[in-house]
Amino acid sequence: MRLLQIIQKHRTILSIFIALGLLMLVSVPATAVMAAPTVTIDSPGANTYYLVGTSVYIEAYVSGTPTSVTAQYLCRTAYNNNTPYALSLGSLTEEGSSNYYSMTFTVTSACWPSLANYAPNLSVITPQIQVTAIDGTGTTKVSTNVTFCCGNQSTYSNIDSTFNTSYYNQYVNPFWGCYTGPTGLSGEPQASWTYNCMAYALGLTSGGWLWPWSGNPTYAQVSSTMSTNYGYTHCSQTTFSGAQVIYYSGGHFSKVTVWDVNGLPSQIESKWGGSELLSSLNANPFTSGPYGSAIGYFSK
Amino acid sequence: MKSKKKVFLLIGSALMALIVIIISASYVLASSNASNKYPEPAIRPAGLPPTAQFNPDTNQYYDSSVVKWDSVNQRYVQIEQPVVSNTSAENIQVPSKEDWIVQHENSTNPTDIALIKYQQTIEAYDNAHPEVSLSSDWGVDNGGALSILTGLGVAGLPGLVAELNDVNNPFIVPLIFAIEAICKTDISFCDTFSPAEVTAWKNALNDESNNAKNIVANVVTTLKNNPSANADDINNQLADAGIFSLPYVYNEVINNSNVSLLKYVAQIMPDELLQEFNIGVGAQDSGAYLKALENSGNDINIINSLKVN
Numbered sequence: 001m002r003l004l005q006i007i008q009k010h011r012t013i014l015s016i017f018i019a020l021g022l023l024m025l026v027s028v029p030a031t032a033v034m035a036a037p038t039v040t041i042d043s044p045g046a047n048t049y050y051l052v053g054t055s056v057y058i059e060a061y062v063s064g065t066p067t068s069v070t071a072q073y074l075c076r077t078a079y080n081n082n083t084p085y086a087l088s089l090g091s092l093t094e095e096g097s098s099n100y101y102s103m104t105f106t107v108t109s110a111c112w113p114s115l116a117n118y119a120p121n122l123s124v125i126t127p128q129i130q131v132t133a134i135d136g137t138g139t140t141k142v143s144t145n146v147t148f149c150c151g152n153q154s155t156y157s158n159i160d161s162t163f164n165t166s167y168y169n170q171y172v173n174p175f176w177g178c179y180t181g182p183t184g185l186s187g188e189p190q191a192s193w194t195y196n197c198m199a200y201a202l203g204l205t206s207g208g209w210l211w212p213w214s215g216n217p218t219y220a221q222v223s224s225t226m227s228t229n230y231g232y233t234h235c236s237q238t239t240f241s242g243a244q245v246i247y248y249s250g251g252h253f254s255k256v257t258v259w260d261v262n263g264l265p266s267q268i269e270s271k272w273g274g275s276e277l278l279s280s281l282n283a284n285p286f287t288s289g290p291y292g293s294a295i296g297y298f299s300k
Numbered sequence: 301m302k303s304k305k306k307v308f309l310l311i312g313s314a315l316m317a318l319i320v321i322i323i324s325a326s327y328v329l330a331s332s333n334a335s336n337k338y339p340e341p342a343i344r345p346a347g348l349p350p351t352a353q354f355n356p357d358t359n360q361y362y363d364s365s366v367v368k369w370d371s372v373n374q375r376y377v378q379i380e381q382p383v384v385s386n387t388s389a390e391n392i393q394v395p396s397k398e399d400w401i402v403q404h405e406n407s408t409n410p411t412d413i414a415l416i417k418y419q420q421t422i423e424a425y426d427n428a429h430p431e432v433s434l435s436s437d438w439g440v441d442n443g444g445a446l447s448i449l450t451g452l453g454v455a456g457l458p459g460l461v462a463e464l465n466d467v468n469n470p471f472i473v474p475l476i477f478a479i480e481a482i483c484k485t486d487i488s489f490c491d492t493f494s495p496a497e498v499t500a501w502k503n504a505l506n507d508e509s510n511n512a513k514n515i516v517a518n519v520v521t522t523l524k525n526n527p528s529a530n531a532d533d534i535n536n537q538l539a540d541a542g543i544f545s546l547p548y549v550y551n552e553v554i555n556n557s558n559v560s561l562l563k564y565v566a567q568i569m570p571d572e573l574l575q576e577f578n579i580g581v582g583a584q585d586s587g588a589y590l591k592a593l594e595n596s597g598n599d600i601n602i603i604n605s606l607k608v609n
Contacts, residue, residue, distance in 0.1 A: 159434065196436045199492075211436055212491040214477070229491070234347070242347020251436050258376060259352060259361040261338075263345025266360060267376065269367075273434040279367075279376070290434060299347055 036138030038063040039131050042100075046144050050107050052152045058092060059102040060131040060142070067135055069094075069101040074128040074143060092131065101131075151275075159272070159289035162281040200271040201245045201253035202230055216251030219296045232298040239264050239283070244299045246283060249292030256283065265297070397470045411459030414448050415471050421445035440474040449478035453572040454543065454599040457482055457606055464502075465609045472498060479505070484542035484568060502608040509606065512541035516548035516561075523560045531564075538568050546570075547600045550593055562589045570599050 043059040050056055058071050071089040092101035130143035157163035199210040212225055223235035232245065241263030246254045257279070258267035265283035272278055280286075284294040338359035351365040362369065367376040397419055404412045425443030426432050432439055440446055452460065457479065464475045473493050480487060487504045490497045519537050522529050538545050545568050552558040553565075566579055569592055577592040579585065 198436060208492045208494060209438070210492050211438055213437075215437060240347065241345045242349070244349060253436070255363075255366070257363045257367050259345065259348060261341060261345070261359045261361075263348055263361070267362075269378075273432075273436055275433050277378075279378075290431065299349075 036140045037066050037133040037135050039133045039140045039142040041129070041131055041142055041144045043102075044129060044144060044146055048146050050146065052107050052155065054152075055104050055106050056129070056146075057102065057104050058089070058129060058131065059100060060092065060133075061099055062101055062131075062133045062140075063099060064135055066101075066133045069131065069133045071103060071105075072130045072132065074130050086130065089129075101133075156278070159291060160278070160280050160285045161288055162285045195271065196273060197253040197271045200269070200277060201255040203255075216249070219247070222247045222296050223298070226296075226298050232300055234299045236297045237295060239294070239297050240299075242299050243297035245297070246294045247296035247298070248286050249295045250286065250290045252286065252291035254280070254283075400468075400470050409459065410452065411456065411463055414452055414456070415463065415474075418445050418448045418471070418474060421448060438473055438477075440477045446474060446477055446481070449474060450481045450571075452478075452482070454482060454570045454602050455572075457602060461606060461608050464498075476501060482570070483508075483544065484539070484570075485544075486539075505608050508541050509544040509603075512544035513548050515541045516545050516552065519561070519564075520552055520558065527560065534564055535567060538564055541568075543568055543570055543599075543603055546596060547604055550596060550600055553590070553593055559586070559590075562586050562593075565589050565593060569593075569596070573599065 038061075040061040041058070042061065043057050044050075060069065062069050069092040071092060072086040073089055074086055089105050090103055092103045094101050128143040129146050130141055132139060132141045134140075153163060195204075196209050196211060198204075199208065202210070204210055212229070213221060217225070219237055223232075226232040226245070227235055234240070234243075236243075242259070243265050244256050246256065246265060246268060248254070252270065252272075254268035254270035256265040256267075257269050258265075260266045267279065267281055268283050268285075269277060269279045287293045337356040340354040340356065345361070348361055349363065351363050352361040353364040354360075355362055355369050357369065357371055357374070362376060366379060368379055370377045401416050401419060404416065407413065421443050422439070422445045425445065426439070429442070432442060449456075449460065460475055460479050460482070463469050464472065464479065469475070476490060476493070476498070483505070485505065485508055487501055487508070490501050515537055519534055522534065522537075538549075546565075549561050549565055549568060552561050563586065566574065566589065569579070569589075573579075573592045573596055576595070577588045579588050579592060
């Protein structure tokens with residue numbers, strides 16, 4: 001009797017609760033049906049480095065029965081950060097009826113995709129592999145960060161003889177040669193057109209691409225510019241204790257990072273044009289490649 | 301049972317011995333590593349930056365502001381450096397070259413057409429020569445592409461300058477190289493082609509134009525006082541103003557009949573006139589120089605009205 005009285009008293013409130021309950025009962029299964037597929041990328045792992053020529057295995061778990069599962073390479077730049085350029089990599093196929101979809105592609109070209117087509121001072125920020133799954137109810141896009149090195153191990157060793165050593169093991173991930181460090185902008189990969197060797201060696205990366213000459217300057221031209229414009233008071237064609245910057249005959253600069261016990265340069269870091277910032281285990285490692293021999297040493 | 305016990309005892313003893321050997325060996329190795337540490341030299345080598353730190357593991361100095369020593373992997377690793385604020389990248393508002401080409405692909409403007417052809421030539425060359433990604437140079441003349449812009453000649457200068465004055469043009473670097481080549485000037489203080497540098501470059505170009513009258517007047521005075529004045533000095537003076545000195549040289553030679561300037565006109569004459577009258581720089585054919593000057597009226601009109609904003 002008492003229960004009936006309570007119901008009588010609060011029937012309006014009860015009606016609202018019952019209506020809400022019914023609405024939930026109807027809407028929950030509808031939401032479950034309408035949900036876009038769930039996508040989880042298993043491979044590549046986050047921040048994986050790939051050298052040119054290596055295979056990239058993409059595998060993703062996709063829920064439900066998608067009509068399409070594809071992969072893209074997302075290329076964000078300072079210019080199109082909000083609307084990245086998406087390069088299609090192809091479709092993923094289901095492994096049996098496992099809801100796991102996979103594909104493999106090979107990194108085929110240096111600095112891929114070419115960034116040279118973009119305006120100067122732009123470079124890729126946070127390159128990503130994206131998996132897109134579509135079914136009748138919607139589209140899901142999930143991405144993971146990756147880095148593509150500009151070359152394979154022989155590309156590097158043809159330019160820098162120190163890359164022939166076992167120190168640079170192409171099967172170590174990240175590849176140490178490429179993993180020298182951030183090259184300027186937050187989240188930027190190692191290859192970039194944001195700045196070049198001279199800008200890095202002189203610590204002027206905020207200035208962008210720095211090259212006050214047309215073509216490759218001589219030692220005399222470089223030493224004149226270094227002393228007049230950049231305050232390098234000690235310039236020499238031969239190595240000396242405490243040298244901080246080295247210029248190479250093929251138009252290249254490096255920053256000295258390690259000196260021997262006598263103060264002579266023994267290891268360097270340098271930005272290879274639009275390619276990565278790389279470390280070298282010798283101060284004069286480019287003699288057999290396009291960057292040539294060390295012909296100028298500078299310090300402040 | 302007894303023999304089983306023996307076997308267990310033997311295996312146990314062997315395992316114990318192995319553990320003892322491993323522990324001893326690790327101690328020996330650890331102590332030998334410790335003895336491999338190098339003492340820091342009493343005298344620090346001259347010239348090392350204050351950030352150079354001695355590494356007792358390797359007997360080296362390293363720049364502690366750039367790298368740190370990873371004693372486990374025995375290598376130097378890059379220090380995560382603070383984010384560098386790349387003003388030119390962050391503030392860049394210009395469209396990409398690709399977008400600019402899409403926006404201008406139907407243009408009938410000769411400069412637009414030349415810029416599109418220029419970019420196509422650069423791309424074709426760069427795609428065929430992946431090594432360009434290693435270059436530190438600006439690469440504005442890859443595949444000889446710059447000749448597409450310089451080939452527009454003095455007649456094309458107003459169009460090139462108009463593109464340079466457009467802040468949305470992504471071809472600032474090749475435009476400056478092309479304008480310098482056509483104007484036969486060498487301002488060359490653009491290190492990075494930042495907006496501030498480009499403004500300074502434009503001011504310098506206008507200064508060259510404004511100074512041309514005085515430069516030619518000085519040369520006339522010099523030659524009047526000393527007809528055998530050093531030719532290289534005269535050439536150097538005229539070169540400072542490039543083709544901007546052409547109107548004043550024209551006035552001296554054609555209107556004032558001052559033929560002493562004739563032999564210096566080759567280096568300030570637009571390339572297309574040099575080709576038309578088959579003049580090589582250094583040639584001493586006064587007749588050809590005179591003809592070229594007489595036919596430079598159109599170029600002079602363009603040069604006189606050229607202003608870079």
